[in-house]
Amino acid sequence: MASIEQRLAVFGKLPLRAQLVTITSSKANAVLSKNQDYIACLEQIHAECLAAATPEQKSIYDKAKELLRE
Structure with a gap:
């Protein structure tokens, strides 16, 4: 299993839209949402x-963000 550091390094290489979706889904996940340090790291990298x-x-990111709000 990958370490937290490895996961965060890979997260930083994702497109902005994928980062946004990852943050949103992590906050909605019952297990991951309890790890506020992890969420904060994702948000900082993002x-x-x-x-x-x-x-x-x-521009592409802003369009994706609008779609998530709908």
Whole structure:
């Protein structure tokens, strides 16, 4: 089984949309939602990736985010 560090490293390589879905599903998961440190790490990595994203990547991400809200 992969360590937390390995999982977070792989998470950072995912597209922004996949990161968003992973965070959302982790928060909804009865087991994972109890690990607030893990959720916080996911959110931190996601924020860093979003800050480094190109305008095109951000546009695709914003569209995906809107779809999740519906």
